[in-house]
Amino acid sequence: MPLSIEAQPAPCGALVYGADLSRPLSTEDITGIREAWLSYQVLAFPNQTLSIKDIERFAATVGAFGQDPFFESVPGHPHVAQIRRDADEKTPLFAESFHSDWSFLPDPPIATVLYGNVIPPVGGDTLFANQYDAWDALPEATRRRLESLRGIHSARRGYARDGLYGERDAGRSMAIRYSDEALATQLHPVAKVHPETGRTALFVSPGYTIGIDGMADPEASELLMELFRHQRQEAFIYRHRWSPEMLVLWDNRCLLHAATGGYDGHDRLLHRITVAG
Ligand code: SIN
Numbered sequence: 001m002p003l004s005i006e007a008q009p010a011p012c013g014a015l016v017y018g019a020d021l022s023r024p025l026s027t028e029d030i031t032g033i034r035e036a037w038l039s040y041q042v043l044a045f046p047n048q049t050l051s052i053k054d055i056e057r058f059a060a061t062v063g064a065f066g067q068d069p070f071f072e073s074v075p076g077h078p079h080v081a082q083i084r085r086d087a088d089e090k091t092p093l094f095a096e097s098f099h100s101d102w103s104f105l106p107d108p109p110i111a112t113v114l115y116g117n118v119i120p121p122v123g124g125d126t127l128f129a130n131q132y133d134a135w136d137a138l139p140e141a142t143r144r145r146l147e148s149l150r151g152i153h154s155a156r157r158g159y160a161r162d163g164l165y166g167e168r169d170a171g172r173s174m175a176i177r178y179s180d181e182a183l184a185t186q187l188h189p190v191a192k193v194h195p196e197t198g199r200t201a202l203f204v205s206p207g208y209t210i211g212i213d214g215m216a217d218p219e220a221s222e223l224l225m226e227l228f229r230h231q232r233q234e235a236f237i238y239r240h241r242w243s244p245e246m247l248v249l250w251d252n253r254c255l256l257h258a259a260t261g262g263y264d265g266h267d268r269l270l271h272r273i274t275v276a277g
Helices: 027-040 052-062 131-136 140-146 217-231
Strands: 004-007 014-017 042-045 081-085 111-118 126-130 150-154 185-189 191-193 200-202 209-212 237-240 247-251 255-259 268-275
Touching: 004 027, 014 027, 027 042, 027 052, 027 247, 042 237, 052 111, 052 247, 052 268, 126 131, 131 200, 131 217, 185 191, 200 217, 209 217, 247 255
Parallel strands: 014 042
Antiparallel strands: 004 014, 042 247, 081 268, 111 247, 111 268, 126 237, 126 255, 150 185, 150 209, 191 200
């Protein structure tokens, strides 16, 4: 069956039909999926009954497995983590702040694959913010100012001992392991040129960007706050509604994403793999 790509009425996102991800994909399908991914940034494959091995095989068609700090992996699957929240859980929602996965690493993952096993009947959408559009919508003078700047990225707000998922985070079902390694910092250009499309994306996020290299804190905070407000405007957002057995692939180089709640009293369980550059 040929691939069929259905664009979402949103600034990014498409549904993909005609590929059975429980089997090895043909070279033609792998190429078609990559082209669609680069065009739409987020691809969702509904109605895919997949094992963890199937998810791993699909991720390997996008690239090598990424590095996943701070998560305990699924036994026997060192590159697979569970995104999990139990029905009665009271901890702060995981990943509610917009971010690009693991952007505090020297080589952040290019992609993330997320598969929905248990999806609540209400809530739990994932928001995606198109950062090509966010960049393009900035005034030219701002773009010129940002072009030479580098953001300081760190995992500390979430994963340090005193972070959101640190030593005071009791009762979380998800296997997060805080560490002093979260205090490390890494520089990345604020204007990120996507190596495959050549387009520029705004590459800062409230989740992981804590400063601007060489800029005093008050000035950097003011600039970052302005960029954080700008980059998550409704005009750039695709709200992804999950269904059980749906696999989603997104591009971390040009998107931010954020989890949403609204499903208290219901379990939610997904399996996640990051894909290296
Ligand atoms: C994530 O950021 O990996 C999780 C997104 C979600 O739970 O919707």
